[in-house]
Amino acid sequence: MSNDEKRPGSPPDIVVNAIPRTVLFGIVAALTLVWSPCAAAEAVPDSAIRYVALGDSRATGSLDDPLSLRDGCFRTSDGYPQIVADTLHAGSFVDRSCAGAKTENITEKPQLTITGPQPPQIDALAPNTTLVTVSIGGNDIAWSSLVEPCYTLIPAADANCRSDATTARRVDAALAALGPKVSATLAAITAKAPTATVFLVGHGGIFGDHGCWPYIPTSDADAAWVVQFFVRMNDVLADAARTNGAHFVDVAGAARGHDACAGSDRRWFEGLLPQSLAMPLHPNHSGLTAMAALVVAAYR
Known part of the structure; x- marks a missing residue:
């Protein structure tokens, strides 16, 4: 032409x-x-973001993706830290979360796993770390054992754990001991990574204001009592975060209507008997995605 x-x-x-x-x-x-x-x-990685994730099984992921047994911590690729790192295009990312971890396993004590001991998670931090997420505290107080008296073997039964004096004393003692442990953990993190923005991710969301046997095998009244237990626990965590210059991420508040009794299209957490590929009383894939979104929103 x-x-x-x-x-x-x-x-x-x-x-x-x-x-x-x-x-x-x-x-x-x-x-x-x-x-x-x-x-x-x-997307071009943001080299300014150097992210380290610490914590327990709420951060390690669901069973929707293959488990990594390389270090016995049961991490999967849909753990909320991985989603946060991908969303923020972190320039570097280290995930040291490990199923079963307690505060002591973050700061000073190696954690025993099926593949051997793992070093304290805090060792992954460096002076140039800019972002840290922490999910911790549930294993320190063995929270599931505290609410176990609420469970019933018969549908529509009422264990009346909300009125049990022994259960109340155990909860009070556990929460009183939790605050200093979490506060010391956050202080150690800040000392090791003084310029990092630290997010303490809250507990709760699994229980709503009613039971659903056998997934949440409690009466409605006892389920509501467990919700208040998590309110108290999150108050302890939020106070520890404020005291140490960290930011508290409220999962329970955002999770209303997404508890283990919600429908499959709304459920973020699984109950005592999981209905999806997640551990009992843990976030499922939808929940982990939602938790990641809460962290990202808080960071931005």
């Missing part, structure tokens, strides 16, 4: 000829790079 011939719909000659060919080709190449699917999909 000669230079004098024009394709249907081509721009007037004056527009094309007014732009030097080298400049025109440069513009086309730049636009192609910007709008190509590959360029859009390959």
Whole structure:
């Protein structure tokens, strides 16, 4: 085709000829790079974000993805820390969360796993760490054993744990001991990574204001009492975060209506008898995604 011939719909000659060919080709190449699917999909990592995740099985992930038994911590790729790292395009990311971890396993004591002892998680921190998430405290007080008196073997039965004096004393003692442990853990994290933004991720969300036997095998009244137990526990965690310059991420508040008794399209947590590939009394894939979104929103 000669230079004098024009394709249907081509721009007037004056527009094309007014732009030097080298400049025109440069513009086309730049636009192609910007709008190509590959360029859009390959997000550039933010090298300023150096992220370390610490904590227990609430952070390690569900069973929707294959388990990593490399270090006995049962981490999977859909743990909320991995989702946070991917969403923020972290320049570096280290996940040291480990199922069964207590505060002492973060700060000073190796954790025994099926593949051997793991070093204290805090060893992953460095002075240039910029972001830390922590999920901890549940194993320190063995929270599931504290609410176990609420469970019934018969549908519609009422264990009346809410009125049991022994259960109340155990809860009071456990929560009183938890605060200093979490506070000391956060202080140690800040000392090791003094410029990092630290997020303490709250507990709760598993129980709602009613039971659903056999998944949450409690009466409605006892289920509501367990919700208040988590309110108290989160108050302890939030206070420890404030005292040590960390940020508290409220999971329980956002999870209302997404408890283990919710429908499959709304449920973020599994009950005593899981209905999806998640550990009992733990977040499922939807819950982990929601927890990651809460952390990202708090960070931004």
